[in-house]
Amino acid sequence: MDTSDAMFYCFLFFLWIISSILVRSFVNNRWSNRTDTVRHPPSPPALPIIGHLHLLISSNVPNSFQTLARRYGPLIQLRLGTSLTFTLVSSFTVAKDILKTHDSDFPTRATVFTSGYNIYKGSTFINAPYGTYWRYLKKLCMNELLSSSQINRSIHIREEEILKLLESLMKNSKKGEFCDLSMVLTAMTNNVICRMAMSTRCSENDDEAKEIKKIVRDVFELGRMLGVNKMMGPLGKFDIFGYEKKLGLAMGQFDRLVERIMKEHEEKEKRGCEGEGRDLMDIMLESYKDTNAEVKLTRNDVKAFFLEIFLAGTDTSSVAMQWAMAELINHPQAFKKLREEIDSIVGSNRLVKESDVPNLPYLRATVKETLRLHTPGPILFRECTNDCSINGYDFKKSKSLLVINSYAIMRDPNAWTDPDEFIPERFLVNSNSTENLGQHHMEIKGQDFRHLPFGGGRRGCPGASLASTVMQATIGALVQCFDWKVKGGEKVDLKSGSGLLATAMAHPLLCYPITHFNPF
Numbered sequence: 242m243d244t245s246d247a248m249f250y251c252f253l254f255f256l257w258i259i260s261s262i263l264v265r266s267f268v269n270n271r272w273s274n275r276t277d278t279v280r281h282p283p284s285p286p287a288l289p290i291i292g293h294l295h296l297l298i299s300s301n302v303p304n305s306f307q308t309l310a311r312r313y314g315p316l317i318q319l320r321l322g323t324s325l326t327f328t329l330v331s332s333f334t335v336a337k338d339i340l341k342t343h344d345s346d347f348p349t350r351a352t353v354f355t356s357g358y359n360i361y362k363g364s365t366f367i368n369a370p371y372g373t374y375w376r377y378l379k380k381l382c383m384n385e386l387l388s389s390s391q392i393n394r395s396i397h398i399r400e401e402e403i404l405k406l407l408e409s410l411m412k413n414s415k416k417g418e419f420c421d422l423s424m425v426l427t428a429m430t431n432n433v434i435c436r437m438a439m440s441t442r443c444s445e446n447d448d449e450a451k452e453i454k455k456i457v458r459d460v461f462e463l464g465r466m467l468g469v470n471k472m473m474g475p476l477g478k479f480d481i482f483g484y485e486k487k488l489g490l491a492m493g494q495f496d497r498l499v500e501r502i503m504k505e506h507e508e509k510e511k512r513g514c515e516g517e518g519r520d521l522m523d524i525m526l527e528s529y530k531d532t533n534a535e536v537k538l539t540r541n542d543v544k545a546f547f548l549e550i551f552l553a554g555t556d557t558s559s560v561a562m563q564w565a566m567a568e569l570i571n572h573p574q575a576f577k578k579l580r581e582e583i584d585s586i587v588g589s590n591r592l593v594k595e596s597d598v599p600n601l602p603y604l605r606a607t608v609k610e611t612l613r614l615h616t617p618g619p620i621l622f623r624e625c626t627n628d629c630s631i632n633g634y635d636f637k638k639s640k641s642l643l644v645i646n647s648y649a650i651m652r653d654p655n656a657w658t659d660p661d662e663f664i665p666e667r668f669l670v671n672s673n674s675t676e677n678l679g680q681h682h683m684e685i686k687g688q689d690f691r692h693l694p695f696g697g698g699r700r701g702c703p704g705a706s707l708a709s710t711v712m713q714a715t716i717g718a719l720v721q722c723f724d725w726k727v728k729g730g731e732k733v734d735l736k737s738g739s740g741l742l743a744t745a746m747a748h749p750l751l752c753y754p755i756t757h758f759n760p761f
C-alpha cells in the first residue's frame with residue numbers, strides 16, 4: 242500500500258468511526274433485543290463499534306480472510322460496523338453445499354459491497370436478483386452471446402488480435418526494447434471483447450476500443466471507491482470525494498458512445514450489411530426488437546449489459562494472463578516443458594492455434610494452475626432467499642449474506658498439496674503418462690469445488706469458456722514465439738495488489754521479449 246492509499250484508508254476509517262458513533266444509539270436496540278434462537282456460525286473477537294471492519298482495511302482482503310479462517314474455522318460470522326453481518330466461507334465442502342446442494346437457496350448475488358450507483362437504474366445483469374429478467378439474460382448468454390458457436394464464429398478476431406500483439410512484441414524484440422506486458426495484454430483483451438461485442442475496431446473510428454477501455458476503467462475504479470464509501474455509514478453518503486458525480490460523468494460518456502454504436506448497428510441492419518459478422522450487439526438488438534420475447538428489453542438494459550460485460554470480461558482475462566507469464570518466467574522448467582509440448586504438436590513452421598489446444602494438456606494445465614493461484618475473482622457473494630441450514634447453522638431469507646473466499650479454497654492445504662506453489666502438473670490427467678506426477682496429481686472431473694476461479698452454481702461465470710480460450714491461445718503464442726528476460730532482475734516480483742478485490746500484480750510486468758520463433 243503506498244502512502245496516499247494509507248492516508249486515504251485512515252481518513253475513511255476515521256470517517257467511519259464518527260458516523261458509526263452517530264448511528265449507534267439508533268441501532269443498539271437491534272443487537273440488544275435479539276431474542277431469536279437462530280444458530281449463527283462462531284465469530285472471532287470483534288472491536289467495539291467497527292466489528293471486524295479493520296480486517297477489510299488491511300492489505301490483501303482475501304488473504305486476511307484466509308488467515309482468519311485458519312484460526313477460527315471454515316464458517317465464521319463477521320460484522321462490519323453496526324449493521325452489516327455476513328458469513329465467511331473458506332472450505333470447499335461448505336462451498337459445494339452452497340453452490341450445489343443449496344444453489345436454489347442462494348441464487349442472488351449480495352450487493353451490499355457494491356456502490357449501487359447506476360444511471361441505468363434497475364438495469365443490471367450481474368447484480369440482478371434471481372428472477373425472470375436475470376434468467377432471460379443468463380439464457381441469452383449461455384445459448385447465444387457467449388455460446389461455443391458464437392465463440393467459434395469469432396475465432397478470426399482472436400487470431401488477428403494475437404497476431405497484432407506478436408507484431409508489436411517483435412518490434413520490441415528487434416530494437417532490444419522492453420515491453421509492459423500488463424499494458425499490451427490489457428489492450429489485447431479489450432480489443433477482443435470490443436470487437437466481439439460491437440465490432441468497434443473495424444468501425445471507421447479506430448480509437449473507440451481505447452475510449453471504451455478508459456471509460457470502463459473509470460467506472461470500475463469509481464464504483465469501487467463508492468462501494469467503500471457506502472460501507473462508511475451515513476457520512477459516506479455525502480459523497481465528500483465527489484466519486485458519485487465523477488461516476489455519473491463516466492457513465493454518461495459510456496452512454497453516448499454506446500448509443501452511437503447501437504444506432505450504427507441499427508442502420509447497418511436496415512441496409513442489410515453483414516459487416517464483420519453477427520456480433521453481440523446484433524444479437525442483443527434482435528432480442529430488444531423481439532416483440533414476443535419473454536422479457537421486453539429496454540435500451541438501457543442493452544447498454545447496461547454491455548457495460549457489465551466489459552467490466553467483467555476485460556481486466557479479468559488480462560490480469561490472469563499477466564500472472565501466467567510471471568509464473569512461467571519464474572519457473573523456467575515449466576516454461577521449457579510448455580515450449581517443448583507446443584513444438585512437438587505444432588512443429589516449427591506455424592503459430593500455435595486455438596484448434597491445437599485440445600492436444601496441449603500442459604498448456605491447459607498451466608492456465609488452470611494460474612487461475613487457481615491468482616484468481617481474478619477471489620470472492621463470491623451470495624444472499625439467502627430461502628430459510629435453510631448449512632453445517633448446523635441457520636441462514637435466513639433476505640437477512641443472511643455469504644462471502645465465499647475462493648482464494649482461500651484454492652490455496653487450502655486440506656485440498657491441495659503445496660497449495661502456494663505453481664505446479665501445473667497437478668492438473669495433468671493422463672493415465673498413460675509415464676511421468677511421476679506424485680502427490681500433486683489431482684483429477685478434476687466436471688465441476689470440482691476445490692477449483693473455483695469462475696465461481697459456481699447458477700451465478701457462475703458465463704464467460705469462462707471465452708476467457709479460457711483467449712488465455713490458452715495467447716499464452717501458447719507468447720511461449721512459442723519469445724524467450725523472456727525480466728527488466729531489472731532475474732525474477733518477477735510476484736507481489737499482488739491490495740484491497741477487497743484487487744488481484745492484479747502490484748507492479749507492471751516489464752520484460753524484454755527475445756524472438757525464438759517469428760510467425761510473420
Ligand code: HEM
Binds near residue numbers: 554621
Ligand atoms: C479469467 C477471466 C474471468 C474470470 C476469472 C471470471 C470470474 C468470474 C467470477 C468469479 C464470477 C462470479 C461467479 C459467482 O458468483 O459464482 C463471474 C461472473 C460473471 N462473469 Fe466472469 N470471469 C472472467 C471472464 C469473463 C468474461 C470474458 C466475461 C464476458 C465476456 C465474463 C462475464 C461474467 C458475467 C456476466 C458474470 C455474472 C454472471 C451472473 O451473475 O449470472 N467473465 N466471473
